[in-house]
Amino acid sequence: MADISPIIELRHLDSFYNSRQVLFDITFTIPRQQVTVIMGVSGCGKTTLLRHLIGLKLSTPGQVMVDGEDMGRFSEREMEAYRHRIGVLFQSGALFNSMTVGENVAIPLRVHTRLADQTIRIISTIKLHQVGLSDFCDYMPSQLSGGMRKRAGLARSIAMDPEILFVDEPSSGLDPITAAGLDALILELNEALGMTIIVVTHELESAFNIADQMVVLDRGRILAAGSPQEIQSSEDPRVVQFLKRESDRRQPDTEAYLDSLVGKGRCRVIS
Amino acid sequence: MRNENQTGMPPGIYGLHTLWGDTLKFSAQWVQPDGLLIELTADQLNRESVPEIRRDLFKTVRKKRVHKVVLDLSRVSRMDTAGVALLVELLDLLDRRNVKLELSGVNEGNRRMIRLARLDQVFTISNHAGDET
Numbered sequence: 001m002a003d004i005s006p007i008i009e010l011r012h013l014d015s016f017y018n019s020r021q022v023l024f025d026i027t028f029t030i031p032r033q034q035v036t037v038i039m040g041v042s043g044c045g046k047t048t049l050l051r052h053l054i055g056l057k058l059s060t061p062g063q064v065m066v067d068g069e070d071m072g073r074f075s076e077r078e079m080e081a082y083r084h085r086i087g088v089l090f091q092s093g094a095l096f097n098s099m100t101v102g103e104n105v106a107i108p109l110r111v112h113t114r115l116a117d118q119t120i121r122i123i124s125t126i127k128l129h130q131v132g133l134s135d136f137c138d139y140m141p142s143q144l145s146g147g148m149r150k151r152a153g154l155a156r157s158i159a160m161d162p163e164i165l166f167v168d169e170p171s172s173g174l175d176p177i178t179a180a181g182l183d184a185l186i187l188e189l190n191e192a193l194g195m196t197i198i199v200v201t202h203e204l205e206s207a208f209n210i211a212d213q214m215v216v217l218d219r220g221r222i223l224a225a226g227s228p229q230e231i232q233s234s235e236d237p238r239v240v241q242f243l244k245r246e247s248d249r250r251q252p253d254t255e256a257y258l259d260s261l262v263g264k265g266r267c268r269v270i271s
Numbered sequence: 272m273r274n275e276n277q278t279g280m281p282p283g284i285y286g287l288h289t290l291w292g293d294t295l296k297f298s299a300q301w302v303q304p305d306g307l308l309i310e311l312t313a314d315q316l317n318r319e320s321v322p323e324i325r326r327d328l329f330k331t332v333r334k335k336r337v338h339k340v341v342l343d344l345s346r347v348s349r350m351d352t353a354g355v356a357l358l359v360e361l362l363d364l365l366d367r368r369n370v371k372l373e374l375s376g377v378n379e380g381n382r383r384m385i386r387l388a389r390l391d392q393v394f395t396i397s398n399h400a401g402d403e404t
Contacts, residue, residue: 115353123352159352
C-alpha cells in the first residue's frame, strides 16, 4: 500500500517578481507516491510555483516544507541533498546543445555517482528506451524535434531514479500519440518506483489521465484542489470555465489599460 | 551436491566479500554440476552500492570457469536502474563466455524495475535456484 503522507507542504506562500505579486497565500500538500497535477491557464503562476518547489526561488513570506522541514531554512548541504532527491523536466527540455542526447542523459550520473562508464552508458540507454528515443543516443539536440527534445529531457530527469519528479508542461508541443505515451510513462514511474510526481500543465486530457490530486490556479490563487472527480464536479464558475476551455470574456480594467498606455506603468520599448 | 572435483575448489562458501562494513556483501559457492551460485547479501542494489559490488562480482565471475551462474537476489529488497544496469553488464559478460545467467529470488518490486527497463524478456528469472519461470 502506498505511503501517501505529505512529502511537501506549502504554507501561505506568496511570491513576487520585484514588487509584482504573482502567488497569493498558496497552501496545499503534496502526498508521497502520488501524482499531483497543478493546472491553470498560461500566466496563472504555475511555473513560478514550480520554481519554489524545486528550490530555485526561495519562499518569503510563506513556507515550503519538505518532510516537515522548512526549505527556506535549508543549509547549502541540505539543499544539495534535496536536489539529489528530485528530478526536473523543464518546459524546453533544457538540453546542452554541445552534447549528444546520450551525454545529456548521462550528466547527472557522471556528476553525482561513482558508477563505471559502462554502467552509465547502459542506464542512459535504458532511460532513452523508456521515452522512445533509444535510436537517438548519438544525435545532437539540434537534430531533434521539440517533442523529442522534451522526451530526451525527461530521460535525463529520471536518470537518477529520483524520489520526486517535477514535470513542467509534459505534453505541450507533442502529438497526441507521443503525449499519451508520456502520460503512460509517468504513471508507470509512479506505480513501479513509487515516485512522487508533480506535473504542471494546462492540458486537461493529460491532467485527468494521470492525476491522483489536482490543484487549479487562477491569477496566482488556488481556485480549487481535490481529486479529479472533485475538480470535475466543481460548480465554481472559474473552474467550469477552465474545464470547458471557455475564453476569458471579463471586462478589461480600462483604467489600468489606459495607465499602461500613457501613465506610470507604461511599457518601455525605446531605451 | 557440490562439484568439488571438476572445479578444484572446496565445497561451500569460498568467497565472502564484505564491502561496506557489514552491510553490503555477497557470497559465492559452487553448485552441481559446474555452476556458480552467487547470493547478493546487500539490502540495496543501487547507485551507491553498485560500483563496489560490480568490481568484486566481475572479478569473481571472470576468474571461474562455469557454465551457469545463478544470481540470488532474495536478500535484495530494493533495486534501482543502476542495479538493473549491473545485471545487464553481468549478462553481457557471461554471454560472451557462453555462460548462462539465471536470476533467482527476485521480489515483485525488483521485477517491476526490470519490467520498467523493458528487460523482462531478456533475463531468465526463477523463484529459486534451478527453478525457471
